[in-house]
Amino acid sequence: MSAKVQTVAVTVVLVLAAAAPPAMAQEAIPGYVELSFCNHMPEPVYLALSYKDKPGSKQWVVEGWKQINTDSCFKITVPNDGAVYDYAELPGQGDWGGDFKLCVERPGPFRRINTAGYTCDSEDLVGFGVIDVAGRTKRTINYNP
Secondary structure, eight states: OOOOOOOOOOOOOOOOOOOSOOGGGOOOOTTEEEEEEEEOSSSOEEEEEEEESSTTOSOEEEEEEEEEOTTEEEEEEEEOSSEEEEEEEETTTEEEOOSEEEEOOSSOOEEEEOOTTOOOOGGGEEEEEEEEOTTOSEEEEEEOO
16 A cells, blocks of 8 residues: 655745834824924033833833934933933033932943932932923923023
8 A cells, every 4th residue: 555645835925014104194102202302502412311111110211312413303202101301411501401310421321220229420410300291192392592
């Protein structure tokens, strides 16, 4: 008795479509806010930020320095369940911030998860401003003269 073996050919076709719609039609990502930091100063502004590493997290990222050139914006998408903190400076001319003290690193760049025992020299302890992003999908912060 002889055995017959039958071969069956199977063809699989994958179709990949572009996932991202045109820029003006993009939808918000649930749980996140798109922040735009825009520089209207005559020289570059340097930005440091602090934000939750993911929605619902208790860990905060602290990072910097993002250079924002004159008449341009830096965009970042971060969790929208509370606040984001920003500190921006125009070297030798001034800064934008607030009363929430965090350590930055110079010259940078830097990125870390903030911890309770983290310390730094007094010149690297700067006041960050608070940006309310709770439930928002977009927000623009302008640095003006």
